[in-house]
Amino acid sequence: MPKVERAIIMAAGLGNRMHPVTLTTPKPLVKVNGMRMIDTVVDGLHKNGINEIYVVVGYLKEQFVTLEKEYPGVKLIENPYYDTCNNIASLYVARDYIENAIILDGDQIIYNPEILAPEFERSGYNSVWTDGETDEWLQTVENGIVTACSRTGGKGGWQLYSISRWTAEDGKKLKRHLEIEFEQKKNRQIYWDDVAMFCYPEEYQLGIRPMNKDDIIEVDNLSELIALDTSYKKYMEGK
8 A cells, every 4th residue: 555755735825815914924834823824734744654744935935944943854845936837836846756745735724634644545635525516626536536527616526625645656647747737838827736637637547535624724815714813803904
């Protein structure tokens, strides 16, 4: 059975939807009830014995430097394209580390570290079954294999979350496909997730890792941040 050996945390983005909080603090370093979001991610990885951690930084990158001191095993990788390209650039600059890796966003809150367990059967995303309507990416799964994914959502499917695991074989493929899209095709305004899911779907047989909705929270905007931590209400005054 494949096992995660390393982690790649995406932390380069501008966090525009959380202005004005993110004008001075990169989103993964925003504190929610006293704890930075990225700390819940790193702590969850450590609880699962995953200590080789690469954090891809860009926007306000100098603020992440303390992470390397706070957490032995954390290394920063700079994404110089963070303000001109979509997040395909972040995985492109970390492409040498995808084999047997877990890839996850730094701007989410991990409530249940078990969802980051290192053992897995096939490459794919942590997902939550949803009966109701959602506008998030929604996967159709048959016999444990993802057969389709809707970017515009729907209902009655597996909602994709930004935690994924990649086998050594799929990691090699994904590295090659990233290089083709980013270097040769200059296809730089897509999500890195598009590469396996939509650019080369026939070359991967992705599965899912079921989890519960309350295992994790993805904090997308200022309103969602205020719902979790009312100390940020002051930023809504005058809006």
